[in-house]
Amino acid sequence: DWTMKAFKAQEIAKVRAQVGSGRVICGLSGGVDSSVVAALLHEAIGDQLTCVFVDTGFMRSGEADQVVSLFRDRFNIKLVHKDASDLFLDKLAGLTDPEKKRKIIGATFIDVFEEEAKAVGGADFLAQGTLYPDVIESVSFTGGPSVTIKSHHNVGGLPERMNMKLVEPLRELFKDEVRELGRELGLPDDMVGRHPFPGPGLAIRIPGQPLTRENLDILRKADAVYLDEIRKAGLYDQIWQAFAVLLPVRTVGVMGDSRSYDYACALRAVTSTDGMTADFYPFDMAFIGRVANRIINEVKGINRVTYDVTSKPPGTIEWE
Numbered sequence: 001d002w003t004m005k006a007f008k009a010q011e012i013a014k015v016r017a018q019v020g021s022g023r024v025i026c027g028l029s030g031g032v033d034s035s036v037v038a039a040l041l042h043e044a045i046g047d048q049l050t051c052v053f054v055d056t057g058f059m060r061s062g063e064a065d066q067v068v069s070l071f072r073d074r075f076n077i078k079l080v081h082k083d084a085s086d087l088f089l090d091k092l093a094g095l096t097d098p099e100k101k102r103k104i105i106g107a108t109f110i111d112v113f114e115e116e117a118k119a120v121g122g123a124d125f126l127a128q129g130t131l132y133p134d135v136i137e138s139v140s141f142t143g144g145p146s147v148t149i150k151s152h153h154n155v156g157g158l159p160e161r162m163n164m165k166l167v168e169p170l171r172e173l174f175k176d177e178v179r180e181l182g183r184e185l186g187l188p189d190d191m192v193g194r195h196p197f198p199g200p201g202l203a204i205r206i207p208g209q210p211l212t213r214e215n216l217d218i219l220r221k222a223d224a225v226y227l228d229e230i231r232k233a234g235l236y237d238q239i240w241q242a243f244a245v246l247l248p249v250r251t252v253g254v255m256g257d258s259r260s261y262d263y264a265c266a267l268r269a270v271t272s273t274d275g276m277t278a279d280f281y282p283f284d285m286a287f288i289g290r291v292a293n294r295i296i297n298e299v300k301g302i303n304r305v306t307y308d309v310t311s312k313p314p315g316t317i318e319w320e
């Protein structure tokens with residue numbers, strides 16, 4: 001598409017003019033936005049860019065490896081991969097309050113990121129995948145009063161602390177435009193088309209109970225089964241976001257001849273254009289039944305599956 005081609009050329013020129021011969025650090029999350037920023041910057045300034053991927057341990061199944069193999073091995077981008085999953089779990093031990101979790105995840109992320117950034121010699125600029133809806137939603141919430149609905153996880157405060165200037169080449173774009181730009185930059189379709197994923201990841205999809213490696217693993221498996229069925233049914237691209245939530249209740253079930261007493265999980269899928277409003281996705285019940293069967297059979301620890309039919313507003317997309 002010629003307009004996106006023009007936008008890309010224009011942004012590359014802008015980045016070069018802003019950055020000069022300076023060094024840029026970009027936080028890679030594995031999501032579409034930071035991936036597109038990284039690819040754009042790499043094309044604009046090559047080795048002046050270093051990417052830092054802080055692995056929180058809260059990613060979906062297989063994603064950490066995919067990030068590393070795409071950016072380091074295929075794109076040849078300088079990439080630091082820091083596995084900080086122990087630290088994150090330590091800091092969150094025993095916590096259930098969603099806002100506290102978000103604050104601690106954000107603060108821990110900044111600490112780790114800063115340490116890794118220093119270890120590679122620092123930089124003059126920090127690149128971020130801020131989108132237009134982020135700019136609006138942080139000011140007010142869908143036209144409502146200016147209150148914080150959820151503290152979003154970002155590297156706020158870090159640029160000042162480390163004396164870095166911000167590079168935000170996606171500030172004028174909506175998600176669908178970011179995807180188009182990503183294609184223009186040669187990112188693979190499965191990366192560009194990937195559903196949005198919150199910075200705090202699976203950590204905010206286990207409401208009401210403390211996080212452990214065990215419950216994260218249960219959720220990660222259920223999520224993988226759900227997404228696998230969605231892809232097989234050819235529905236992935238029609239859905240804005242789909243994920244499982246591990247509920248803090250155990251219920252009684254029958255498995256073969258015996259009684260089970262395991263977690264319930266909720267499945268969520270929504271359509272949306274910018275994440276600010278959303279409708280639940282109207283799967284047919286046979287599909288939901290198939291997913292439920294597979295999760296209960298394949299994921300030890302879950303014996304009941306429900307489907308969330310709340311739209312946004314009044315609900316939010318995530319549960320925390």
Ligand code: XMP
Nearest residue numbers: 151152153196197198199200275316317318
């Ligand atoms: P909610 O749950 O507020 O989410 O309706 C709207 C969109 O934002 C994503 N989300 C986040 N993204 N950091 C992010 O980068 C966060 O802390 C965060 N919380 C929610 C959510 O997945 C949805 O796409």
